[in-house]
Amino acid sequence: xxxxxxARNIHKRYNNLDVLKGIDLDVDEGEVVAxxxxxxxxxxxxxxxxxxxxxIEKGTIIIDGATLVQDGPDGVEYxxxxxxRQIVCKMGMVFQQFNLFPHMTVLENLIEAPxxxxxxxxxxxxxxxxxxxxxxxxxEKKDIYPRKLSGGQQQRVAIARALAMKPAIMLFDExxxxxxPELTGEVLKTMRELADEKxxxxxxxxxxxxxxxxATKVVFMADGYVQVQGTPQEVFDNPxxxxxxxxxxxxxx
Numbered sequence: 384x385x386x387x388x389x390a391r392n393i394h395k396r397y398n399n400l401d402v403l404k405g406i407d408l409d410v411d412e413g414e415v416v417a418x419x420x421x422x423x424x425x426x427x428x429x430x431x432x433x434x435x436x437x438x439i440e441k442g443t444i445i446i447d448g449a450t451l452v453q454d455g456p457d458g459v460e461y462x463x464x465x466x467x468r469q470i471v472c473k474m475g476m477v478f479q480q481f482n483l484f485p486h487m488t489v490l491e492n493l494i495e496a497p498x499x500x501x502x503x504x505x506x507x508x509x510x511x512x513x514x515x516x517x518x519x520x521x522x523e524k525k526d527i528y529p530r531k532l533s534g535g536q537q538q539r540v541a542i543a544r545a546l547a548m549k550p551a552i553m554l555f556d557e558x559x560x561x562x563x564p565e566l567t568g569e570v571l572k573t574m575r576e577l578a579d580e581k582x583x584x585x586x587x588x589x590x591x592x593x594x595x596x597x598a599t600k601v602v603f604m605a606d607g608y609v610q611v612q613g614t615p616q617e618v619f620d621n622p623x624x625x626x627x628x629x630x631x632x633x634x635x636x
Contacts, residue, residue, distance in 0.1 A: 387414075392405050393442035403432070405442075406609055415578045417586050419603055427587055441458075481534070485529055492529070534563065538562065603626075
């Protein structure tokens with residue numbers, strides 16, 4: 384099976400603070416990897432390193448068979464600017480905040496990047512964007528501006544916008560943490576449907592139900608390390624790691 388993400392010995396520091404202290408992560412094609420752990424454990428930083436929103440101090444990151452960064456004799460060496468951009472475009476990213484363009488309609492938000500970045504034909508891009516909006520249940524909102532939508536609707540538009548670039552991998556950084564509980568469900572439903580379609584996904588989440596039911600692999604991070612990784616059953620039902628036990632105890636009380 385093709386590895387979509389290989390991250391080896393990833394180190395990231397902010398000022399004098401070591402945030403990632405030698406992280407390894409493998410994601411196979413079609414896998415849904417849930418990354419869980421306490422706040423400040425480096426989960427979001429790891430995602431941001433994978434798509435080059437942050438640069439690393441040490442380690443190797445290979446995305447869909449292409450090397451984004453690797454250790455060299457004088458520190459890490461990133462792929463050229465053009466090659467890096469090609470590699471990063473293989474990944475769609477959905478953030479906590481929806482980051483939609485407020486001055487553009489829902490449809491315009493979806494078609495902007497495929498038109499500008501991928502230079503694709505407008506009619507084809509519009510047709511695909513409408514199909515994606517139908518998929519997330521928001522086709523009738525295509526001519527509305529984001530401020531008129533609920534938070535859950537905005538996040539579903541953000542997911543559709545990321546999918547419009549035809550990524551091989553989807554990264555989600557706590558996509559429901561800014562939402563009310565009743566809106567969380569509609570976003571998780573969209574993500575479940577993507578998982579059913581075998582989209583490769585890495586999801587940083589506090590939603591333990593999603594991690595347990597949808598993920599094929601759960602990675603528990605704490606203190607800048609991957610402390611435990613395994614199937615949802617291994618992680619949730621038989622935790623042996625003390626740090627994981629206390630985390631789950633607090634969360635699942």
